[in-house]
Amino acid sequence: MARTPIAEVVNKAGQQVEVIGWVHTRRDHGKIIFIDLRDRSGILQVVFEPKFAQAHALANNLRSEFVIKITGTINKRPEKMINAKIATGTVEMTGEGLEIINEAKTPPFEIDGAQEPGEEIRMKYRYLDLRRERMKNNLLMRHRIIKMARDYYDNLGFIEVETPALTKGTPEGAREFIVPARMWPGKFYVLPQSPQQFKQLLMVGGIEKYFQIARCFRDEDTRGDRQAEFTQIDVEMSFIDEEDVMKMVEELMIKIVTELYPNKKITTQPFPRLPYDELMKKYHSDKADLRKDKTDPNELAFHWMVEPPAFKKSETEKKLVATHHPFTMPNLEDMKQYPDNPEMWRSRAYDLILNGTEIWGGSIRIHLHDIQQKVFAILGLTPEEVENRFGHMLKAFEYGAPPHGGVAAGLDRIVSILQNEPSIRDVIAFPKTGDSRDLLMDAPNIVSSKTLKEANIRLSEEAIAAAKEKGERLEGFDTAMAD
């Protein structure tokens, strides 16, 4: 007999079916044994009566999270026995045959118990955590949001292009992870903070409309709800202006909310476009929370922040730094009007804010070699630094670079807001903790001295001392020292 997903049994009253899944709960009522069976699609009540002796006897041995196969008949429940809490509540199954496919130890926490398990134990046993309805639903809705974004861009003629994960550093911005290059002793790849340079180079390459659901990496200290690796919806277009980008993002967000979250309401459409100066004056922030009722979990208040300053003074570095990033096009009129005062220049950047959180950000880029050089000079980069870091970009701009611009979304953040989840960790299948560990896999971890040697590196004295102090064994440490 072929397996029937639990969600489909509702329409099979009177029929014999086979269902497979996990024992969600078991209740003994005298001689009758009730099992709630769970699969990905739902939960079904199965009744084992003594008259099906073999199945009944075996059902006695069942415990939570056993994997079992049941054959039996689907029956309509009497009106007053209907369980409105589950989708299959109008029926139940008589368990006639039972097979235990795999046993289970008692889980360290109850799957969908009344008590929320602690985060440490949820992360260590993530495979059990994912069996919970809430987590399964988060992953499913994340998939649907990504699918909708992909279909949206595909329909508009965008091409999804995969860009490298092993690349060169971009010294502006956050701290980056480095990867030793075995074949190039002393040299390293860098994991990208974003596909920024590659997507601009695709525009120079004539792709015109690019998107990617891109994995990005930032080695930052724990700052609230951040992850060392995260996912970005990444978009770039040629021959367009701010309006084109904002309209495109706006349509996608409205489509996602309307089609996937019909219970949610968008406060104002079209999304208000508020200049930075006005936002700062009125809300003392460039990310205003414009919800009418901040206690309503179904209210979504979007607004655009536009025309931010191009540069700001860095107190620590005593110089100007780029407010967005160094490839952002300044407002040309501001450049003309205040040629010697770049602090007065606005940039052609835009952020989309949802309920006070930035979810998309982007800009029109510099496509002209001379303006890019000027911006690097304002940022205090020496010609040698510019050549080392961005030489390839400047060179590309000399070969017929089209005007272009783009935008990127923090996908994890968007999913968590739409799913009403306080933490992005709850919408990522295998997240890392605040201190960047994977408690399930026990990563990061030590590596062998052979591996270190092949990577052409040694541990620093400080790392060795720190390990000694903690009494930790660093496998291969002795050999690495002796190399």
Place this chain on the structure above:
Amino acid sequence: MARTPIAEVVNKAGQQVEVIGWVHTRRDHGKIIFIDLRDRSGILQVVFEPKFAQAHALANNLRSEFVIKITGTINKRPEKMINAKIATGTVEMTGEGLEIINEAKTPPFEIDGAQEPGEEIRMKYRYLDLRRERMKNNLLMRHRIIKMARDYYDNLGFIEVETPALTKGTPEGAREFIVPARMWPGKFYVLPQSPQQFKQLLMVGGIEKYFQIARCFRDEDTRGDRQAEFTQIDVEMSFIDEEDVMKMVEELMIKIVTELYPNKKITTQPFPRLPYDELMKKYHSDKADLRKDKTDPNELAFHWMVEPPAFKKSETEKKLVATHHPFTMPNLEDMKQYPDNPEMWRSRAYDLILNGTEIWGGSIRIHLHDIQQKVFAILGLTPEEVENRFGHMLKAFEYGAPPHGGVAAGLDRIVSILQNEPSIRDVIAFPKTGDSRDLLMDAPNIVSSKTLKEANIRLSEEAIAAAKEKGERLEGFDTAMAD
């Protein structure tokens, strides 16, 4: 006026339009100047006549790869002037207005010139290489193949789940890239060879149907047409057997060929399923090329290789190693029949071969704790090694693991075969060279001593000596030594 993509001008005869793109070629015929204008969608011939004086004068300055905007009238060409080589060959444009948007230096090679440029220069100027019709088409078809695979799995109820790039090593298999963990001195993340363990843990987590277009990493020496990072279509399912997996892959491949490559013919349907022993006897290879005409670029001969041996003797290691990987389920009947002779066991693995190249490979996995332990023992792993490397997997198998299996495809390889490209480098937007360099970005590269210090590592003596010998400067090398 709004921009018209070049592909759409064919239907605009008699209308005034605006087109934007790159100067593909310029030809002066006395007073009349011909421009072939190129955008992503196609090529259009534009005629500049002296009567539109300003545009004509400016057209004199145009050179290859300038970015320009032209306004003008689309005219039907007389019958004998039709150019069958281009999609817009039935029309041409009279250039009435012209704006130079960005100039271009003379490119280091002709875009779509008769001569194929050398690979070194193509890689260094990849943004120019991508302007070539061939490369643009490769990226477009790669996008379509991926899109079709995604839609296919989504329609079947699979959930795309993103798995981590920063994880722990799996010591079986290829050499892995390591990433120093700044917050955990002496410890490292490892970039995954495949999402193998995570996808199995998703099955333990009750996801039942998973897929992902996953980035994978292998730090191997140059072996023909390999890349340090590559893309895998990665699939896993619960409560299924070999037939389910093979049928699913087969349908997808037929769909891709039929809908995207109507000129190609599949030699035999359904794909023949050939046991390993039979293949070895008949073809002396487990990857047979079953094409009837090996010179026909449009012939596609698929076959499945099934029932390979579970283990083979490693000459170098003088012990048994897993033929597929250590999570592959052995044939239970073979285990019973030859309990003490694992070399006689077949495994429940399957590979899909296309024209003699393996493009998909997978297996039914071990979901039972005891069998997994037994396989680790056969592979000669000590209990301590098993605990350190795979403890989390064995633990997961104790909590109600479902029977499951899966498969993965080398996407780059599939696209290159379907596109008739000899190298996977031609179907990857920004590939690395055979010695794992990105010539465009100049990666890998040196990093600062500050970065090394934060990563808790130092360069090895050998790396420093090698750099000295080559006369290379390793930025920060002195400071790193002094730390």
